[in-house]
Amino acid sequence: MTYAAIKGWGKCLPPAILSNDDLATFLETNDEWITSRTGMKERRISHVDVSQLAYVACEKALAAAGKDAKDVDLIVFGSTTFDELCPNAASNVQQLLGASNAACMDVNTACTSGMYSLTTATAMIKSGVVKSALVIGAEVISPIMDWNNRDVAVLFGDGAAALYIEASDESEGVLSESLGCFGESRDILAVQGWGMKYANKSRVLGDSTWAFLGQEIFKKAVAGMAQGCMKTLEKLNFTAQDIDLVVPHQANLRIIDSLAKKLSLNKDDVFINIQRYGNMSAATALVAFVEAIEEGRVSPNSHVLIPAFGGGLTWSAHIIKFGDRTSPKNQSNVELPPCSLSGLELVQNIIKSKKSDNL
Ligand SMILES: CC(C)(COP(=O)(O)OP(=O)(O)OC[C@H]1O[C@@H](n2cnc3c(N)ncnc32)[C@H](O)[C@@H]1OP(=O)(O)O)[C@@H](O)C(=O)NCCC(=O)NCCS
Known part of the structure; x- marks a missing residue:
């Protein structure tokens, strides 16, 4: 049997930080x-577009795997904030990397996009369609955020992560997963104004209305992730005790705590980085996974459980068996162009440009 082993990992977080106190300078909120x-x-608030963040994360993932861009057969780009719909974003990353042998596709399942991308690429490797892939979860939400709406503006940030995976005879990579969607609840997490439905309806791009029912989403998130985890564990005849580390989607610490309680997880076995980045939508779970590896929280040959949920309302849960190498083979020195503005200044510029668009 062929597996899709994880051989490289990388992340790219834009340098500009927006703190809770920064948000309180223009919203009625507080730390x-x-x-x-x-x-x-x-x-984080990005000064570059999402493809640029994804490109840097991919360079790091390739270096960690000790691979060249020409070794990549497939690029799957998970996001909700693609720079353009045609041509797709994965082809932009292919061009930036020089990965000229790669097929390129975009996947949008909102916050679960990085994990659905991992399933897509893994399945294509297992079935023999390709031998290697770069899997991306990346998001630049700040330009489309409704910065006047404190209910949502405080929750999100920008970032990217990537995995390099390749065919292997060893039982590694995604061993089990469950995917699903509460389509009947799709309207409780919606961004109106973002998509072709709104074209030519005298709406300025980026002038979006974030219609979120926070408490309803909260309950569905816990239910979807718990259901996904149970199904995924059952497929391997595992219990939660067989999992070495849980790396959940980071939308709210209280959602993660509720999930941990429901699954009787030991808090020390749950990786948390929400305090640093907020919710980066498609990037969240993969950035957390990459940081868990970098911080030595993923042991050789250990089992990692990654539950996620997002707009749709999509949910997912993956059990990943890591290989025996948890340190990168090489380091990439590719970096983002420098940013001279603070996170607050970048956001103020977005708010100003939206006002002038609406004049
Ligand atoms: C949004 C969320 C943090 C709100 O937490 P909550 O405990 O449910 O809070 P409530 O909705 O009860 O709001 C409590 C009060 O705080 C207010 N409030 C909302 N945002 C606020 C902010 N940023 N600062 C200060 N007060 C705020 C509300 O207006 C409300 O005021 P009221 O009691 O006078 O009506 C929580 O519901 C959540 O995380 N939901 C899921 C988020 C989500 O959709 N993530 C993306 C999915 S991938």
Whole structure:
């Protein structure tokens, strides 16, 4: 049997930080409310587009695997904030990397996009369609955010991560997964104004209305991730005790705590980085996974469980068996262009440009 082993990993977080106190300078909110309700302290705001973040993350993943861009057969780009719909974003990454042998596709399942991309690429390797793939979860939400809406503006940030996976005879990579969607609840997490339905309806691009029913999403998130985890464990005849580390989608610390309680997880076995980045949608789970590897939380040959959920309402859960190498083969020195503005200045510029568009 062929597996799809994870051989390389990388992330790219834009340098500009937007703190809770920064948000409180233009929204009726405060650090205490955001910290106690969500666990978030700060998030990143990107000065470049999402393909650029993805490209840097891919360079790092290739270096960690000791591979050249020409070795890549497939690029799957998971996101909700593609720079353009045609041509797709994966082809932009192919061009930036010089990965001229790669097929290129975009996947959008909102916050679960990185994980659905991992399933897509893994399945294509297991079935023999390709031998290797770069899997991307990346998001630049800040330009489309409704910065006047405190219900959502405090929750999100920008970032990217990538995995390099390749065919292997060893039992590694994604061993089991469950995917699903609560389509009947799709309207409780919606961004109106973002998509072709709104074209030629005198709406400025980026002038979006974020229609989120926070408490309803909260309940569905816990239910979807718990259901996904149970199904995924059952497929391997595992219990939660067989899992070495849980790396959940990071949308709210209280959602993660509720999930941990429901599955009787030991808190020390749950990886948390929400305080640093907030929710980066498609990038969240993969950035957390990459950081868990970098911080030595993923042991050789260990089992990692990654539950996620997002708009749709899509949900997923993956059990990954890591290989025996948890340190990168090489380091890439590719970096983002420098950013001279603070996170707050970048956001102020977005707010100003939206106002002038609407004049
Ligand atoms: C959004 C969320 C943090 C709100 O937490 P909550 O405990 O449910 O808070 P509530 O909705 O009860 O709001 C409590 C109060 O805080 C207010 N509030 C909302 N955002 C606020 C902010 N940023 N700062 C201060 N007060 C805020 C509300 O207006 C409400 O005021 P009221 O009691 O006077 O009506 C939480 O529901 C959540 O994380 N939901 C899921 C988020 C999500 O959709 N993530 C993306 C999915 S991938």
